[in-house]
Amino acid sequence: MKQNVYSVSQINSYIKNMFTQDFLCSSIFIKGELSNVKYHGSGHIYFTLKDSGAAISCVMFAGNRSGLSFRLVDGLEVIAGGSVDVYERDGKYQLYAKVIEQSGGGALYEQYEKLKRELLEMGMFDDCYKQPIPRFVRKLGVVTASTGAAVRDIIQVATRRNPYIEIVLYPAIVQGDYAVESIVKGIRALEKEGVDVMIVGRGGGSIEDLWAFNSREVAQAVFDCSIPVISAVGHETDTTIIDYVADLRAPTPSAGAELAVCDMEAVLSQISQYARQLTDTMLTRCSRERMHAENLALRLKNVSPQAIMKEQRMRIISMEEQLNHRMEAVLLAKRNELKVCAAKLESLSPLTKLSQGYAYVTGGDEKPITDIGQVKEGDRMHIYLQNGTVEAVAQSVSRREE
Numbered sequence: 001m002k003q004n005v006y007s008v009s010q011i012n013s014y015i016k017n018m019f020t021q022d023f024l025c026s027s028i029f030i031k032g033e034l035s036n037v038k039y040h041g042s043g044h045i046y047f048t049l050k051d052s053g054a055a056i057s058c059v060m061f062a063g064n065r066s067g068l069s070f071r072l073v074d075g076l077e078v079i080a081g082g083s084v085d086v087y088e089r090d091g092k093y094q095l096y097a098k099v100i101e102q103s104g105g106g107a108l109y110e111q112y113e114k115l116k117r118e119l120l121e122m123g124m125f126d127d128c129y130k131q132p133i134p135r136f137v138r139k140l141g142v143v144t145a146s147t148g149a150a151v152r153d154i155i156q157v158a159t160r161r162n163p164y165i166e167i168v169l170y171p172a173i174v175q176g177d178y179a180v181e182s183i184v185k186g187i188r189a190l191e192k193e194g195v196d197v198m199i200v201g202r203g204g205g206s207i208e209d210l211w212a213f214n215s216r217e218v219a220q221a222v223f224d225c226s227i228p229v230i231s232a233v234g235h236e237t238d239t240t241i242i243d244y245v246a247d248l249r250a251p252t253p254s255a256g257a258e259l260a261v262c263d264m265e266a267v268l269s270q271i272s273q274y275a276r277q278l279t280d281t282m283l284t285r286c287s288r289e290r291m292h293a294e295n296l297a298l299r300l301k302n303v304s305p306q307a308i309m310k311e312q313r314m315r316i317i318s319m320e321e322q323l324n325h326r327m328e329a330v331l332l333a334k335r336n337e338l339k340v341c342a343a344k345l346e347s348l349s350p351l352t353k354l355s356q357g358y359a360y361v362t363g364g365d366e367k368p369i370t371d372i373g374q375v376k377e378g379d380r381m382h383i384y385l386q387n388g389t390v391e392a393v394a395q396s397v398s399r400r401e402e
């Protein structure tokens with residue numbers, strides 16, 4: 001029994017030789033999920049590939065990393081190609097990876113990012129190429145599958161918002177080998193049809209299901225289309241290449257219909273509101289203009305010749321009254337002054353003195369005699385009394401002793 005005992009090195013060498021001679025293990029591709037990814041300072045990458053039932057250790061040497069176009073991270077699904085061999089020192093078998101590709105969605109996502117970068121550099125995403133979506137659409141073009149939730153949602157939303165909308169459907173293939181060609185034909189056909197705006201899209205799905213909308217051909221057709229294009233692919237979280245190229249992106253097909261077709265009920269309501277505002281504005285303006293006209297008529301009335309003549313006539317009458325009042329006042333003042341003067345004159349009148357017993361005596365020459373020295377005996381005199389004249393002769397003259 002002891003002659004069958006082998007050393008650990010012998011066993012590990014034997015097993016390694018078995019792996020080396022096995023054709024399958026010398027060139028194999030293994031699909032699995034990455035875990036325990038470690039980038040070593042030497043440049044080697046150590047990781048584990050696993051699925052729901054098992055795991056295998058892997059290593060990619062630094063010399064093979066030149067063909068790796070993405071960074072390995074835990075959780076990423078990949079396909080690793082290389083050989084399965086035994087590390088004799090530890091007696092551990094592992095995959096020595098030479099190439100690693102992203103599996104399924106990962107590989108497609110890498111293509112998606114590459115095309116996205118290329119089209120971005122070409123300027124196809126630039127806003128200067130975006131066409132405005134017309135507000136009032138009469139003819140709506142739709143490029144999508146003729147069956148499914150997407151077309152039903154678009155028709156339902158569009159007709160609810162505008163019962164008079166005309167919808168032209170191009171029943172395109174949106175998934176599979178012929179999808180790209182069918183979608184491109186649909187875009188060009190509806191462009192020739194002369195629709196006002198176009199919705200290009202489909203319902204949700206995996207990245208593989210939506211891949212036709214990530215193709216260069218469809219992106220170029222959308223970019224070249226002279227009709228405004230709304231992309232409506234998948235669900236809100238799905239983003240495709242044509243979302244960046246299209247004139248407007250809608251998160252879902254029903255949202256695309258809402259963006260393309262205006263709500264006629266809201267438009268009619270807004271028109272009614274505008275009509276009310278216009279009526280109110282017109283009434284306010286008419287009232288203001290009527291008041292302005294009345295003010296102008298009043299001003300015209302005040303400056304009319306008839307009004308001026310009437311005003312001047314009233315002014316003349318007023319001045320006449322003032323003149324009469326002043327004349328009466330002056331006459332009254334003068335009359336009173338005359339009375340005073342008459343009284344004064346009367347008090348100074350010789351007749352008044354004569355009535356008081358005085359007499360006015362003149363000589364024969366009719367000169368008044370005011371001094372006794374003017375009279376001699378035998379001179380003739382005239383004596384004036386209140387009611388008559390007396391002729392007298394001076395019989396004697398005597399001077400009064402002072």
